[in-house]
Amino acid sequence: MKANFMQLKIGIIGLGRIGKIHYSHIRHQIPEAEVVMVSDVDKNGLPRDVKHGNAEELIAHPDIDAVVICSPTDTHSAYVEECARRGKHVFCEKPLDLSLARIRETLKVVRQHNIQLMLGFNRRFDANFVKLKTLVDTGKIGDVQLVKITSRDPAPPSVAYLKSSGGLFLDMTIHDFDMARYVMGKEVKEVYAAASVLTGGAVAEAGDIDTAVVTLKFEDDSMAVIDNSRKAVYGYDQRLEVFGSKGMAHVENNKPDSHVYYHEEGVASALPLHFFMDRYTTSYLTEMKAFVRSVQEKQPVPVGGSDGLKAALIAVAAQQSVEKNAPVALAGGE
Template sequence: MKKIKFAVAGLGRIGKIHLDNLLQMPHAEVVAVTDPIEASLQYARDQGVSLTVATYEELLALPEVDAVIICTPTDTHANYAELAAKAGKHIFCEKPLDLDLNRVMNVLQVVEATNVKLMLGFNRRFDQEFKKVKNVVKSGQIGEPHLVKITSRDPGAPPVSYIKQSGGLFLDMTIHDFDMARFIVEKEVEEVYAKGAVLIDDAIGKAGDIDTAIVTLTYTDGTMAVIDNSREAAYGYDQRVEVFGSKGMVQGNNNLHDTHKLHNKDGIHGALPLHFFLERYAQAYKTEIQDFVDALTSNENVPVDGEDGLQSLRIGLAAKKSLMENRPVKISEINSEVTI
């Protein structure tokens, strides 16, 4: 089977993860990388990547490149994806594609016109715990889903400098949960009602964001989901999903450092959750990029496409509008703001 030749743009934390995973896959070959930081380029050379280039445009000009992995800052994603599509390169792009709905739709039009594949990095879909929950729901073992509960709490807030350019909690953090809410029960969201507060760090509020939130989603069939978020959980990275249905319930719980339990006169004690997303979703990142490679080698649809990213962005924008206006917001209101 022919190897897919990849180029990686951006070698921060996520870029290095994708690079390392691709280098272990028999049907993938990383032929080039780009990053503005020399130490990052040297990291790639140390891993055996012989070609490092100064710019993204140079990367796309390489005729041997079949696909690009975009792990650069969020504000470059749309332009880089569009340029890759026009160059005939398949695209894996970290979420979000952009923070502007019109811009995303423009890029998706280019992708469709150029007939390349675009996959977005919603890595939680590939977590074994959450995939098991989805499979149980899909098999009908809990009957018809009525309620979805998603908990997503980080172990610590990111720097305020990051928050200022991230799009805020709903478009940076909760967007993963919005995607999970659609994925886990295969239903579309009709209405969003969000409440939020600054309870952890006043600097986050001064930057125009919140650090704690509850979001209620109503699906088109009237069933509901509740998402709770916090930028800081004292006990670690808290990632849980629950689906309650007409015949039962299924839960996906945290991955722990180990499964020991200490029972003594003071109570029952166990290990904390894995520290953060790099540890919690290490295997999910491998599965995610392997599925992208498989889609390219078999010429099949990617498991998370541009439409998935578009729907999650719509929910996120509705959540922001709901928070600002203190009312439920229909997804149709967000659709009506699109100008293309």
Template structure:
């Protein structure tokens, strides 16, 4: 069978992760080109024996017999690059979000549909083994109908303020994963959003027009609920937990640790802190999401995360921002309208 020819746009942290995983885990494809403007990109390409390195996206699309483009460049390039790739007839994997504007996202999705190509969004947490198990328990009716979902997502430290200024804010940069997770785990449509936010980590984040601590309540179309708590800084590490309570029982996914040992002495009990950040905590999920993307391309089946999933997560994020600013519950229809 002919190998899929893949190109990667962007060799930042996540681009390097996808490059490593594609080169080491998928013999059915070949990474033929990468694109980045950083000087170190030459060494990265050489390390993985990628023959073509370019600094312009149009040059990347011009690579002979290219099948797939993986977009890992900055957020403000995602929409333009996805449109260009779709019009060039390339299947696309794009990191979230497609854009920070719903109108722009819809424009991109329209072009993708018209072009007849496949598009998958990079909501990697759906593919984490722990969270996938919870989803399977929900699907198998092991806990009954979900009534309450609790999601805790706290980073070990905030990103630079320069990044926060262009990220779209915490809800569209960080919590967007949790909005997608709430939809994925429940299998339900979000109807209403209420959020409270504060600046409790770094005043400079507030000066940049953002928050760093929040609690969000989502109400689904059947009246069940999800509660999400976020903070940009947890001194003990990357805190990623999930609980689903239903009329037949409850299921939990806890943090991952380097080891699960516990030391008991007369002074007390101790053990490892959670895995430090997303590259460590979600390492397996990045491999699995790419596997399912490639499987869908080869089989012609539906993408496990499509453009509409991305659009709805952004809409929930915009509703949360509106809720914080206006101090009220916001119906998702207000945003989607």
């Protein structure tokens, strides 16, 4: 980054788990940016060394150039639109909204006011997945025929979270839908999903699903297979495989250490990391650096609103496929 760039002045709306991660990264590891103000409905525990205010005050603040939105999903579209009208660039956690119509309305406002909008698909910035993407882009895998993604959480979130999340596909699998598009470099034309409630508990109470297998068919008839679970007792299970005409590449789980213990009763090693923020901490930093750089250099963001809409389209089609017990052709268009 050029040394003569002024610091990007940032406001953060929502200081929950992800908001705190972004706040810490910007304050301590991204010297090209500065947190000017933060906002959260819970006033307890807010950092004392930065100005506080409500979301409307933050968006209207004359010194703020860009806003990082980490508030609940049902607030995202309204905040993004208000930022756009005031000329503030936006980094927004996914999804932009649970309604496809609302997402399209918001993207129209963003285009009208010509701001930068980046969606928080942080897995694109994980070094392991970037390496697989590079192998695909440089032709080392050949013609990619099949992508396999495993994404399983160690435990379901709370009932309250589940009830407002939009369901497994829009809340959790949406990351995998985006990764499939990202790695393949192609668009999805058909979705076929099967899902069940197998863990009970909070998921059943919330009326959601906890286990799913989704097959995506791309425009050239290549495919991706995604399996999800809300409850993997051994940790945060994140694996990806790319198979093509010239070979195969895969990424295994990250672990706290790489030891393998061999003994007379078998072989043992460390379990996968147990929390998504442990697994993807570096990717959150890398994505925020990319956002800051894009705004300062006036370059397109690496993950834009169109990517968010396309992932949401796949998620909605997956839900429809479960309900119909049949493949669903993807409805396109922005």
